[in-house]
Amino acid sequence: MKIGLYPGCSLKGGSREYKESVVAMAKAFDIHLEEIPDWNCCGATAAHNLSHELSLSLPARNLALAEQAGMEVLVVPCAACYSRLTIVQHELNEDAALKKKVVDIIEMPYKGTVKILNVIQFLQQFILEQLPAKIVKPFDYKVACYYGCLLVRPHGILKFDRPEDPQTMDEAMKLLGADAIDWAFKVECCGAGMSVARTDVVGKLSGNIIKDAVDRGAEAIIVACPMCHSNLDMRRPDINKVIGTNFEIPVIYITQAIGLALGIDEEVLGLHRHFVPVELPEKEVKTQMEEK
């Protein structure tokens, strides 16, 4: 089966370590992810805010290209791209007239049959079963799994996990040996696309998220969205300024955490590209005596 990859713009630029870690992890399981040839931006928030037709047509071209390339499954690691592509596929499948309109705009054949997977679904279908046998260094930390908005909402269309208290990332992290803590901000918004136009709002919203994770004893925040990552990581000075704190907790992509447990080199996983240094305390290897 040909497994397609839609990296999206963030994973090619400011969040390149996410793609690097997705590809390195897949490689460790002998999975080849093939990029959609000549893909374009999904349009993100800007397109659906300003033009409904544009917000349908940009993702539709990508889905049509994936069909053309014979991809049955398409992995979309960016939560925002995943949301846009899935919503467009849903809207066009529900409305034949709209589908015809969009096909006329993109001037390409489009069926709407590609199976779109977010990064957690990709893990569930291709990785998790074989994961425990490959772990060389358990990720033995208290982690707050942060899902954000677009991985789980709107639930009626995405039909993924539980919308208010999702568990799939927590389960995956537990497999790695982590202690996934209960906390209250799993699906709160980080401020998303307001990062530039209203940095103060991002400071406040992302600050609340980090504060809850830290208050409950998390040693790392685990994410699966480049926007969540850049707001919690790159915007950390703004966050600390807005809410008057000095939080140093690292923010790690779930694929980086898996990569670390597999023993993949930190540079290959792009950990050096983070703004908040990923300095996790060395854990002593517990002997059987101590565990008793």
Next chain:
Amino acid sequence: MSGFSIYKKDSVANDVNHDVHVSVAKCYQCGKCSAGCPVNSEMDFPPSVVMRMLQTQDPKLEDKLLRSYAIWMCVSCEMCYGRCPMEIDIPKVMDYLRQKSLKENKVNPKAKNIVKFHRAFLDSINYTGRLSELGLIADYKMRTFNMFQDVALAPKMIARGKLHFIPEFIKDTAKMKSIFNKTINKK
């Protein structure tokens, strides 16, 4: 759709129902959307009030709504939709109101920078097919004259290999132009 509508012919609520198939009459003002909205404190009208204003079908209130800051402050996080007991797709209504506000030249002055950011974002895609972060920031700065915002960030991003100086062009840029010309840039 049949000819009968519960909405007045020229109301925004009627257009929303007809164009994007969301019926605001279903809202019974429980307020869960406003309670869960992460940016409610930044809004002049929180989501449940937006719903109520549409329900009145009063042209004066509709005009106020199209000139509001709330519709631009909405971050499309989908929390309101997720928690609405009547499953009203409020984010879709927000998209509709933004587009109408833009078309009728009613964008709230406070929201101008947000719109400029979206415009700079889309122009980058129209030109190259993919977002160039450096291009976006430079374009946004030119539009807002906000030259000093985030200047400290650029060297740090470069040091981490996160900013590319040469934008990536897709091969079929002609298709991008054609998609934009048939949608947002349609005359």
